[in-house]
Amino acid sequence: MLYPQLTPTRCVVSLNGMWELAREHEPGNHHKGFKAEKHVAVPASYNDLYAEEGFRMWKDGMWYQRTFAVPKTLQGERLVLRFGAVAYRARVFVNGREVGGHEGGHLPFECEVTDVVDCTGLNVLCVRCENRLSATTVPMGELRNAGENGQFAGQYPDVPFDFFPYAGIQRDVCLYTTPRAAWLESVRVTTAVSADGVATVTVAGRVGGVGENLSVIVGCMSRQTPKVIAGGHESISDNFTVDIRIPDAELWDVFRPNLYDADITLLSGEDVVDTYKQRFGIRTIRVTGNRLLLNGRPVYLQGFGRHEDFPIIGRGLCHAANVRDHELLKWVNANSYRTTHYPYSEELVRLADEQGILLIAEAPAVSVNFDHLQDENVRRELYDRHSTALTELIDRDFNAPSVIAWSVANEATTNRPAARDYFATLAGHVRRLDATRPVTMVTCKVEDDLVMDAFDMVGVNFYPGWYHEPGLGLGEPFASAKASMRHALETLHQKFNKPILVAEFGADCLAGLHSLPAEQWSEEYQADLIMTLIDVIRECDFVIGEHVWNFADFRTAQNFPRAGGNRKGAFTRDRQPKMVAHFLRRRWAVPRYPVTE
Ligand code: E9O
Numbered sequence: 001m002l003y004p005q006l007t008p009t010r011c012v013v014s015l016n017g018m019w020e021l022a023r024e025h026e027p028g029n030h031h032k033g034f035k036a037e038k039h040v041a042v043p044a045s046y047n048d049l050y051a052e053e054g055f056r057m058w059k060d061g062m063w064y065q066r067t068f069a070v071p072k073t074l075q076g077e078r079l080v081l082r083f084g085a086v087a088y089r090a091r092v093f094v095n096g097r098e099v100g101g102h103e104g105g106h107l108p109f110e111c112e113v114t115d116v117v118d119c120t121g122l123n124v125l126c127v128r129c130e131n132r133l134s135a136t137t138v139p140m141g142e143l144r145n146a147g148e149n150g151q152f153a154g155q156y157p158d159v160p161f162d163f164f165p166y167a168g169i170q171r172d173v174c175l176y177t178t179p180r181a182a183w184l185e186s187v188r189v190t191t192a193v194s195a196d197g198v199a200t201v202t203v204a205g206r207v208g209g210v211g212e213n214l215s216v217i218v219g220c221m222s223r224q225t226p227k228v229i230a231g232g233h234e235s236i237s238d239n240f241t242v243d244i245r246i247p248d249a250e251l252w253d254v255f256r257p258n259l260y261d262a263d264i265t266l267l268s269g270e271d272v273v274d275t276y277k278q279r280f281g282i283r284t285i286r287v288t289g290n291r292l293l294l295n296g297r298p299v300y301l302q303g304f305g306r307h308e309d310f311p312i313i314g315r316g317l318c319h320a321a322n323v324r325d326h327e328l329l330k331w332v333n334a335n336s337y338r339t340t341h342y343p344y345s346e347e348l349v350r351l352a353d354e355q356g357i358l359l360i361a362e363a364p365a366v367s368v369n370f371d372h373l374q375d376e377n378v379r380r381e382l383y384d385r386h387s388t389a390l391t392e393l394i395d396r397d398f399n400a401p402s403v404i405a406w407s408v409a410n411e412a413t414t415n416r417p418a419a420r421d422y423f424a425t426l427a428g429h430v431r432r433l434d435a436t437r438p439v440t441m442v443t444c445k446v447e448d449d450l451v452m453d454a455f456d457m458v459g460v461n462f463y464p465g466w467y468h469e470p471g472l473g474l475g476e477p478f479a480s481a482k483a484s485m486r487h488a489l490e491t492l493h494q495k496f497n498k499p500i501l502v503a504e505f506g507a508d509c510l511a512g513l514h515s516l517p518a519e520q521w522s523e524e525y526q527a528d529l530i531m532t533l534i535d536v537i538r539e540c541d542f543v544i545g546e547h548v549w550n551f552a553d554f555r556t557a558q559n560f561p562r563a564g565g566n567r568k569g570a571f572t573r574d575r576q577p578k579m580v581a582h583f584l585r586r587r588w589a590v591p592r593y594p595v596t597e
Contacts, residue, residue: 001108001395002186003081003346004176007275011074014256015066015081015173016042023054024061024128031093033124033372034063036147041080042066043084045166045314048555055155059131064169067122075119077177078209081111084171084317084345086129088137093126104138104385105131105170105363107344108393114180114235117518125394133159135372136381136391138365139341143372152367155559156192160367161306161341162566164206164555166315171345179274182211186264189280189399190436191249193295199249199282201233202314203262212269216334218242219263223279224250228263251295252281254335257356259401281353281401287438287456290499290542294358294404300592301358303334304570305504308344309554311573319343325551325577326355332570333588338442338459338503338547341366341410343393352402360396360405360440360459363390370419378546383422387429394433405438406430410503411461412441415448417446424454442503445558446488452496457544461504465529470520477518478532485536493542502537504549506530508567511553511578522569523579531583 004012020036028034038055040046042064047056070079081092087105091098094120117123132251133141141159143149149160159165178184185208193199203218219231232242250258255555259281261445266274283295291298306325308315322345329337343361353360365386373379390408397403408426412419423441430439442459443449452458465481473479485505492500509526518524530548553569556562565573570581 001185002276004174005276005313007277009179009272009274010210010276011077012174012176013071013074015068016176017066018042019064019066021046022063024063026361028063030061030063030128031098031125031126032096033065035064040064040168041313042169042416043171044168044316045087045170046168047164047166048312048314057169057561059157059165062129062131062168064129065129066125068125068175068307069122070117070119070175072405074177076180078112078180078183078239078356079114079117080110080112080176080178081125082108083169083174083175083280084108084173086127086169087131087167087315088133089130091128093128096125102390104364104392106344106347107389107396108171127169129168131165131436133165136378136385138363138382138386140369140372140382143369146371149369151561152557152559155557159557160369162556163309163341164314164557164565166248170315170318178208180209181273182209182214182266182268183274183496184208184264186395187262187264187276187278187399188336189262189278191280191282192252193282193284197248199246201218201244201246201260201262201280202241203244203264203278205239205241205264207236208268211273213269215267216240216242217267220244220245220246221261221263222250223259223261246282249282252283252356253295253354257281257354257401259353270455275532276561278349278399279353280399284402285404285437287499290544292438292499292544298593299335299358301336301501301547302588302592303329303336303545303547304551305340305357305547305549306551307340307554309552309573317347321575322348322351326351326357328571328575328577329357330355332585334584336360336404336545336547337551338362338407338489343396345453346396348398349397349402351554352418353400358404359400359402360407361403362392362407363393363409365389365409366411366488369407370413370416371421373418374488379418379422383426387426390426390430391433394430398434403437405440405457406434407459408439408441410442410452411444413445414443414451415445417450420450423451427454429555440501442502449492452492452498456498458492458496458498458500459503460492460500461564462502463505464488464551465533466507466520472517475526478529481529482532482536485533486539489537489540489543493540499542499544501545501547502543503547505533505546506549506568509578509580510567511572511576516580526578527580527583530580534587
């Protein structure tokens with residue numbers, strides 16, 4: 001699926017803005033248009049917009065509606081409704097007719113509506129969202145607060161993960177056009193660089209519809225020196241592959257995020273049918289021995305886990321907030337983050353491409369709990385959803401140079417034998433879809449993990465000094481937290497012999513709370529603990545990165561360990577630095593590996 005784009009052959013009409021909202025108290029005829037309870041902003045999560053608990057915590061049918069007309073100039077084109085993301089399930093109706101839907105809250109989907117819209121008047125667009133989770137959704141949810149949910153038992157709402165299950169139309173909605181007879185449907189750009197700096201760029205794609213005498217022309221433009229630098233041409237039926245050679249390729253990296261555009265023109269005979277510009281970057285990323293190599297040189301990941309989480313809009317796409325977050329990432333000298341614990345917006349990934357930020361893109365599978373998956377059929381049902389989410393994610397982000405690895409899951413019960421097959425099969429699935437990036441997963445089982453063998457690098461979440469070994473101790477500060485971190489990392493390395501990313505570590509901190517000597521929840525404690533653990537982490541040569549949990553404070557379900565959410569942010573929820581951010585900024589200013597340019 002292509003990102004919507006205005007080109008000489010395509011138009012994009014935004015359907016964002018003010019919509020109407022109503023809860024489905026009982027099934028009825030909402031799909032034909034309904035009496036609204038509220039105004040609602042699109043995109044945004046609906047949860048934090050109103051004063052009533054009955055809206056904040058609603059997870060059954062939530063109906064959105066608006067009307068739209070099709071401008072005369074677009075009539076005769078192929079018309080497609082596209083949603084950036086709707087959580088968790090969506091059904092879409094136009095003029096009372098169901099035109100499509102989707103499951104999974106963080107990936108785009110579209111519905112063709114060419115033959116459904118009324119081009120002479122107003123069309124009624126109704127979307128039913130629903131946020132019910134189960135043992136077979138990704139993420140899992142509503143497991144009835146069973147004891148085995150550990151720290152999540154008894155929280156409200158009942159989700160086995162530590163972030164609020166925001167819902168609604170959370171990303172952009174648009175109506176876009178393509179030509180009607182034949183159009184470009186998908187584009188995938190693969191690059192390879194030879195030792196002498198010549199890049200081979202393979203632009204492959206699919207054409208929808210039917211056409212006579214089709215061919216494609218692909219021109220490659222460097223964004224740095226905007227001129228066509230190479231091109232290729234091919235006669236096609238419905239698939240195409242064009243190879244292009246770029247001598248003196250300008251590689252994409254953190255310091256110079258060089259980008260190219262593949263300018264694709266679909267022709268029927270001599271006539272231009274469709275055009276599309278696909279951005280890409282030329283870079284390699286791979287794991288060798290104890291190193292992660294970007295363009296053949298070791299790169300050390302310093303950064304965070306993050307959340308799409310903001311006051312009022314919840315998980316709604318907000319360009320201003322995204323710009324602010326990336327600005328703070330640069331300020332603090334971070335070079336990377338993991339899109340914990342679900343795929344982030346396409347717009348954010350594009351920003352990372354342009355700004356040279358490295359992303360580990362994660363599937364929405366957090367806290368997969370095999371105690372609920374003893375039945376093989378249940379396990380298969382979950383696997384289908386989980387692998388589909390990864391297929392859609394890889395399809396969406398394959399061309400993004402900023403995405404340097406896929407993370408298939410976070411903190412599953414990986415000490416169960418059934419988890420072993422499950423994740424080995426999933427890793428194979430991902431490698432079949434993309435052989436150009438490392439595949440990882442993040443575990444929190446240090447002693448008894450059974451699955452990390454299947455991955456290229458080991459991600460681990462470990463919280464000495466917070467969830468265990470609290471306090472400074474009487475001797476050297478944090479002596480037992482340090483010992484415990486060192487032991488955990490060495491254990492994992494001995495067992496799997498793979499490079500390790502410390503994917504989460506840290507401590508909650510209430511901004512403004514100070515204490516000397518440092519104690520839990522204070523600014524001093526968070527800063528001292530994190531900086532001390534970084535020293536230990538860096539004594540281990542096989543560690544390829546440190547990601548502090550979390551970039552900013554974020555909202556969670558309600559539970560006694562959470563005071564207005566998770567406070568492990570280096571920044572507050574309104575994106576101001578805590579004390580630790582200043583320390584990280586200094587520490588991260590010095591590169592981990594010698595710069596060899
Ligand atoms: C996942 C992340 O979503 N890792 C958690 C983070 C946290 O702050 C959460 O926000 O809690 C940490 C997992 C710690 C595992 C050990 C728990 C021991 C409980 C007594």
